[in-house]
Amino acid sequence: MSNLKQNTQANMLTTQMKDAIDKACAAIAPTWPLDQFIAVNPWWEMTDQPIEAVSAKLKTLANINCLMPSDYYLSGWQNNTILKTHIAKAAKEQQLDVTIEALVNRLEFKSLALKSTDNQIKLLSDLLDDTRDLNHEMSWHDEISQQISQFCAAYFNQGSMLQFPSQTGLYQSWLLMVRQDVGIEILMGVKHLSSVFKTLPNTPEQLIALAINELGVAEHAITDYCHALLLNTNGWASWVAYLRWQDRLNGKENVLMNELVAIRMAWALVIWRHCESAELKQAWHNNLQAWPAMLAANLAAQKLDWCWQRAAEIAYQENLQKSLLNTETNKIQQPILQAAFCIDVRSEVFRRALEKQDKNIQTIGFAGFFGLPIEYQPAGSEMVRPQLPGLLKPTIRAQEINLSTNTSANKRQNRFANIASWHRFSRSAPATFTYVEATGIFYAYKLLKASLFPSNNQHPINALNAKSQATFALTNEAGDLSLDDRKNLAAGILGAMSLTQHFAPIVLLIGHGSETCNNAHAAGLDCGACGGQTGEVNVRIVADLLNTADIRAVLALDGIIIPAQTRFLAGLHNTTSDNITLYDLKKWPVDSERIKQVNTWLEAASSLARIERSTKLGISTTNEQTTESAILERTKDWSQVRPEWGLANNASFIVAPRHRTAHLNCEGRSFLHDYSWQNDKDFKVLELIMTAPMIVTHWINLQYYASVTDNLKYGSGNKVLHNVVGGNIGVFEGNGGDLRIGLSMQSLHDGKQWMHQPLRLSVYIEAPQSAIQDVVNKYQFVKNLIDNNWLYLFSLDNTEQVGAIKQISRYYQGDWNKV
Template identity: 30%
Template sequence: MTATHSHIHHVSPTGEVPFNLDNAIDAIAHWLPTQGPIKDFIHHNTLHAVQHHPFHKGVAIAAKVFGARSYLPLADYQNLYREGRIKDFAVDWAIAHSDCSDKGAEALRERLFIADDTVHYPPVSLANHGIRNRWLTHVEVDLNSLVQPIMFRLLANFLDQGISRWTMPKPNESFWDCIRRLAQNSFLPLYPFHEASVRDLLDLDPDAVILTCLQKIVGTETLYEQYLLEMLLAHPGWAGMVRLIELDPKILLERRQISLKELIAVELVAELATIQKRRGGDFVCIAKLPNLTELPLLSDYEEKITTPLHLIVWHEAMEFSLHAEFLAALKPRPIGEAEKPKPIAQAFFCIDDRECSLRRHLEETHDGIETFGAAGFFGIDFLYQGFDDAYPVAQCPNIINPKHLVMESNLAEDVPKNSVADSFSALHIKPHSLLRGWLFTQVLGIGYAARMIWEVFRPGSQLLKIKKLSEVDAHTHLHLLRESDEPTEDGKMLGFSFTEMADKIEGLLRNIGLTKDFAPLVVVVAHGSSSTNNPHFAAYDCGACSGKPGAPNARAFAWMANHGNVRAILSERGISIPDQTYFIPALHNTSRDEITYFDKHLFPEAAIYNLPAFQQAMQEALDKNAQERCRWFELGPQSAPYDIAHEHVISRATSIFEPRPELNHSNNLYSIVGRRSLTEGLFLDRRAFLHSYNPDSDPDGTLIVKILSAVIPVCGGINLEYLFSRIDNSVYGAGTKLPHNVIGLLGVANGVEGDLRTGLPSQMIEVHEPARLLIVIEQTTNILDQAFAKLGELTEWLDNGWVRLVSCHPVSRELFYYFSTGWEAVDLSMMGEVPAEVCSEAITAGQKATIPVHQLRRAS
């Protein structure tokens, strides 16, 4: 989810400007997380609230508000320097870009190596040291522990998406009306709303309730907004979730009427009732606290930030060292290299960094296979309702509002709809009556308890009667061709016309630079992930498909690209796909390293002559990929045969005891937009988002604008969520997933009474090097300048340094760093030689940490 930028509105000290509740709530909401329900886990910039500031100023402001660390501990950077991961030339580069004078630069260099265990500690902040905490300390009442458990239970039950057997709200009932009904009409009192001191407040509207409570608790309008912000920052997960639902109710499958204003009203009533019960009606309000001016105030949080320059320099030096490892490998290649033979097959992959290694292994395995990268929705955005789905879901980046609906139906009309899920029936006990439930608990519960005790000591990897995805036969087809121009009730078009299909196919083919020389076989490889012990499953699927597997998009693309009418339109537009070329959809399961080929019933025998060779090469590549991944797992087999390594990654994905089914994007660092020749033959250690792009076919930058519109928010969002979750996992991340419980199918919390955790759990980021994404574009600076002028709001990612960008000249390979002030040539003279090996296995053998970029030189 994205957030629009707004600014805090302040009341003057003289009280001349009256407090405006709606404006205050809009301003407060700007600081709340934008992480949606767990079914739609979309990576995004954790600090979107300060994205309009330069990166280092933004993280400093955020630290002052949230009470978080901004960088790694100083000792970590110093250790990286001693280990050679931070280079001297990178330190020089960082100091030169710190705007220090020559004399100041020498003092700064000396300070870098002085030990200091406290410099990275969180600063004094609104969240931890503001007026609300000072007041609660003064009155000696812990409202957080007394009120929040009540609020969290009410919110979880009201917003529940299917865990509860009965729904708490009545149809079309708002959160405020629901709480008021329960408080006034329940047979048992709803604590603390039954207290006589607040009972009359429930008859008022939320606006009046909020103002009344603020007057009694705070006492002065100048501090109203700050108190509300600090109250919500005590549980940002629930507050942010409510705000997102208010702005977009469609993110819930079971709709609920709730607003941030209603949440604030209910919580303030609970706080007032609790404080009055503990301290009586004459408790000291915030306005009467001594030394208020000494506390951090909302009005000056931005002016009083501190930016530790030596930590900034260390962080910049670390990033430049890591970026330089890749930039040094982009030196001009020898001229006159032999032309490659025409490929027997081409494969489209998502730009996902986990596909980086699979593409490398596939190309190493068979030099007749050519690979391309694109956003994993493959340019086809639509709402998708699967055969067993109750609701349609978006199969496109969350910044796109799809206008088409695609339905899936069964190939065999006589097959019952629920037969597809029969293999999962053993995991669900259908009877819900009191007697049957008691019997099942007593009889089956004992058996499952015994089995769980056994598996604690002898963990098993297989669940009951569940088939592998690759074992499920094709049984459905997609309704892609629109048969009527009548829109649905929601205004969506059911399917696509042939012209619209041609537009989608043409758009992707031109973006990736494949408009001629098609191979006889083109495999469109989507990706998804399956794991058992992982509530964050959507974070492992395709970010370009709104956290869903991209299989429907791959199937749609292949069907459209194979259709004769679509090819005829493309031919008129200058893209002639030979009759002998056939597109096949597939899905790469990134946790199990398995591949599934879809719609086999459509394969014409003559058109897939090269499929067996591709399948064999792909299987070998998957085995090698599984082996390469094992080096990261603490208990994984090191340098084991392919079959043992592959068996291990499968067992990790299916074990209910494994908190690390895969490490996902934990190494992400680079995003390369260019021809495959730019990165072919490079070992990038699964760190690169690879998007295909032919600079010669984009003379005015039109294509690069389209590509960056997806690359910047998707890849940049992934990178920054990993970066900040690694920098301070307790504030920006979700902590360890071991105590996490899924709450209402909305999110996870520690136990049942905690706040919804945002960000990423520690098991996903513990090996991550927190450096900003480096985007390298194979294009001239002049054309990129034209493109950036058309990027709109996305330019703040570049101008403010939330991602770094380098231009690589298509011919000379000259490199230029982008700054808001202009382009700066990258000096490669101090970077040294790029290490080289003959194959990937020679590089990864015995390695359990991040490996620098290598060149692959095949043995002669």
């Protein structure tokens, strides 16, 4: 057969072809493993393009939705969430010459029309499926997805019983496996498929070059074609992107994404060679030629939909802006208690509740890792885990030292290893669906015990937290941190918190974590700024630093004078139960009456916060004790699929002193970061906020957004059907298909309505416009987010430096405009 002849030219990739493939590979954003599960903008690697262009391209390449269905916006219009003024303003912004009536009529028509995939490209597997009886035959699309997914689960799972030769890469290992898999022919009802696999080249570069040549993919279409192939197996592509991200943090590169392209392209080549249908091949060539027209059609079709999306965002922004303008509470001159919380939207509810206990209680918002660039090593363990945002690489190791004997440490280490090994086996790909059957009565006992005697410690990783009094040794590449290093660390933390004077007698440093059972995505409810862990380690270390006399002495030389009676106390906010746990009270003793009063305030605030959250959880608030009991029960119920709502409905990030927002009820929708620009002489703190916390909040916002607009591609579906893959890699929904990423439906929808409104993040910063603009111009990735409509940036203008905010302006594409 002539198509089996492989000449040298067909097996070579040109520089232009390599660049086109690399561009497609670069478009995939990472997904973090379950034990470090953090929110990510799944379109992060495409933010150099306008979101509207990305949306149209993804719709064309893989039928991905970056917008809500028409009936969603129509509902907002009909219930007066979106008003005429909102849609008119959105239309004017987007320079649309269309009446409001025409916009509404179009929306009504689209909500009734049948969904069409006419403007979506079809891969060869899709075209072949069009010729099959899918009621009685397996689809090629599903079989390819299943085969690649099961292979990847085995390849990337370190605990897998399947072993691959150590010198073979991803593509070669796949080729070795698929050439031996005779079951594909039986399942698909075709013959001689295995012989076609044997004709494939042995290197990914040769395969890609050969496939592009045989399939007739023009050079200008290579990037889109490779991107479409990766989106076809988006879950595993995202995992490979994570491995790439980690390697780059360590100054290395890998070619796994290119090899994944080769695997998916190899399947296309096999189908092409195996199928003798001239009609199919003609349909493929027609399809290739139609791609540009499809993209243009989707761009045009979505233009009015983006107008409705913008109108929904304007509706939210106008309500918030009215509250921010011309109103503020009085500054607290000398607080009796200060409590610093993570900027997490769940903290906003608790902060309001705590401030209600006394007018002189001051709360502070700060990034949840509390400025510590650390990785944490528990006592008695060789395990190390990051305790900082996924954007960053740890530069300090915090080693827990709280055990008195090596024997105790060894016992603890062995217990962790045994639990982890069995845990990895139970979550390996071959064991996923047979684990319960294989363990039989022993697993039945475990299920019964979980039902009758619920435990607080359902995840082995929880056992690694330092629950008792602990000391932490801080080291970097040079060895132990010097006094000067620790002083600089402490000064930087206090400066970033805008807390360098007017210290209260007690300053609480409150990290946060969740408490759930039987939840594969438990880390997603913990602190994203701590790498999907609880913030306990971080706040305990910071408290130790700021309570240490030697560090206070050298801080005073720099002008940061902490009163001798001031104590920093570490604590943890349980976001599921809204309880607060304080640590190390014996280590850093406080006057008994004072701490008693603090505990009273905290308990009252917990009760208020629970009552506020209970309505959304469907819990009656008629009785305080009943409400508390019902919420606490959720923390231990292994059958509970909605223990809490996490960061659902997040919509804004406000960077300003607390007195600008203390009068507001942000309804748990705002990330609140304290910042006083008057104390930030060179605006380094502003720069840090706009390049770290602002990016983290954007990632959170866009993950929730994408998980709602397209849960099939960017969410993890039905939590009840989840099966953990590869130890901690991710989940399958059911027994196969692609790796699922993002958030489950139960994290976003209560069964009747969406609990998250997909809005792009609105960022409000109180600082001079020139300083904000300087940061934007310094960092291209920040500029891209603003100019390409991935988030909104506003300034809170108070030029007089006294009184309330007088003006709010939006920064967009180099200009400030009053809103």
